[in-house]
Amino acid sequence: MMKKMTFQSLLLKGLKRFGELPAVTLLPSEETLTYRELLAKTELLTSYLFELGCGRGTHIATLIPNSLEAVLFGLAVQQSGGTLVPLGEKLGTREVGFILREAKPKVVIMASQAHTATILEYLEESNSQDIHIIGLPEFGVEYPDQFELFQWPKEKNELSLSAAMPEDIAVLSYTGGTTGTPKGVMHTQEGLAAGLLSAAIEDPLDDRDRVLLSTPIVHSAGSLLWRSLTSGVHVYVMRSFDAEQFIESIKEYKITTTFMVPTMLYRILDQTKKMDYDVSSMRNIYYGASPISPKRLKEAFEVFGPIMRQQYGMTECNIVISRLSKSAHFWAYHHNQEVLKSCGKPCLLTEVRLIDDKGNDVGTNELGEIIVKSPAMMAGYYQRPELTEEAIRNGWFYTGDIGRMDENGYLYIVDRKKDMIISGGMNVYSSEVERVVNQHPAVAMSACIGVPHPDWGEAVCVVVVLREGFSCSEEEIIGFCKQSTSKYMVPKVVYFQKNFPLTPIGKIDKKELKNKYAQGMLTIK
Structure with missing residues (x-):
């Protein structure tokens, strides 16, 4: 029986069990690693991280699009006993800058042109010889001279693995930051x-x-x-x-x-x-x-x-x-x-x-x-x-x-709780309005938002994406809602868009919609 159940131990035991079976294939290139190859490359990268001074508790940030490298470095951070700070490509520069300054990663592994300036700024502000920014080649990114270009080690040094403790922080994952400042969520080895x-x-x-x-x-x-x-x-x-x-x-x-x-x-x-x-x-x-x-x-x-x-x-x-x-x-x-x-x-x-x-x-x-x-x-x-x-x-x-x-x-x-709209003293649940609007045959998706209004405090606004080949008017959507829901839940205005802005995890970005339509609502009677 495992004495200490950790995310690290489960992952590594899993990788060792399946040998020549294919583990990961990248599409569309079809480049494939077997489980044995995946483990071997993970151990090489773990050795590389040790050479950079990483170990238990070290914060290691990754900003890598979907790729074999993203899989490998994620595994290597866990094998090293470090704390993974995963960054998404779709995060804004403000969010990336904030996360770096708060989490203070010792190493940043990156392959994103969009955030090179932000990461360079973090490096220069830190003014520390102990921080390493590693740029991955073959991603079409032009890296500043201050970054180190990654090269695969020819051989791994003798791995002196630090067994992670159940209470160690395995992943420090930041919320998307669509409302206010991103929050770093700490997940322990035992919790994962x-x-x-x-x-x-x-x-x-x-x-x-x-x-x-x-x-x-x-x-x-x-x-x-x-x-x-x-x-x-x-x-x-x-x-x-x-x-x-x-x-x-x-x-x-x-x-x-x-x-x-x-x-x-x-x-x-x-x-x-x-x-x-x-x-x-x-x-x-x-x-x-x-x-x-x-x-x-x-x-x-x-x-x-x-x-x-x-x-x-x-x-x-x-x-x-x-x-x-x-x-x-x-x-x-x-x-x-x-x-x-x-x-x-x-x-x-x-x-x-x-x-x-x-x-x-x-x-x-x-x-x-x-x-x-x-x-x-x-x-x-x-x-x-x-x-x-x-x-x-x-x-x-x-x-x-x-x-x-x-x-x-x-x-x-x-x-x-934060999406609930209070209009004229009545609680309006945005998801309930969306469920009604989505029943209209012309509607593919909808998003209900509350925006400031001088009389009601907030007014109910719906943004709609129509199904391909369908047409519909604002009056038709409002009339449809009047037949199906309470008067205070009927939208005061309907806007149409071809698609929705999405957060990095694929949810409709209501904050962006509110910013876009807030001023227009002030004139609605």
Whole structure:
């Protein structure tokens, strides 16, 4: 038996089990590493990190797009016992600068032209000989002279591995920063190990599975990547998402499993109407960020079959709050479509409560804040003790999500506390407005936002993306809502866009929408 269960030990034991089986393939180049090659290259990089002075507790930031290098350096940081600080390409320069100054990584491994100036500024401000900025070649990036250009070591030095302790911080993952300042979420070795085991128990994968990842592996896709590599799965990594290439890859490589956000699924469903496809190999589609509409789910069933699996989580909870299983999707679709609006039932290692403003548990189908207790939960926010005390109370994490639980134990998210609109003294849940608008046959997606108004405090505004080939007017959407919802929830104005701005993890960026439309609302009567 393992004396100390850590994320490091589970990953390394997983890599050693599958030898010549293919581990990771990069698309479209088809460059492939077997598990033996993946382990050997990981050990070379770990030796390289040791030469730079890294070890247990060292902060090592990576800013690498989806690639074999992104996988390898992620594994090497864990093998070294260091703390991974993953940075996404789509983060703004302000966010990247803030994270670097707060986390103070000793080493930054990068392959992004967009952020070279910001990282150079961090290096110059630090004025330290101990900080290394490593630029990866073959990514088309022009690096400043002050950066070091990475070269593969010819041989590894004798590895003196530091076994990570369960309480060590394995990953310092920053929230997207779409509202206020990014927060560093600290995940321990033990917590990430618990999340890995929870996923393995509830969502079994084995060495016959082929997983296709096209979202950034520094976010949710990374959890599926690490979970796959402990089970001998063959993982295919796309540089970025393209609906047509995604569909073609499923057929060519007989993909069985993937992860996506609903906006990606909708694009794939629309693309299948324009091309021949074969997705018969698929067994699992994990999706998160928001529930899927019954209308689009019907299309997904027609294309893929009943293989949908929803997961609800957040950075602080390592994506293990609740899951809506394949069988629950299938049953709900045929017997009770209301359940499709839920995010399933609490995960095996997770306790969930819903409480009112006084901390009392609410009754069945009553609204309350969702609070969570799990061994996979974060240890706290980096250098933010006051925020940590506010978020974690008596061992429970306060999610900031408003939800309800039905008589069968299904959990429903009604809205984020911060997305709730108070218009004329009435509480308007933006997700409820979106559910009504999305039922209109011309609507592909919608986003409800509250914007300042001199009379109502906030006014209900809806931004709509129409389905391809459909047209619709503002008056038609408003009239449709009047027939289906309370008067105070009817949008005062409707805007149309071709697509939505997205956060780095693929969610609709409501902050950007609010900034865009706030002034226009002031004249609405």
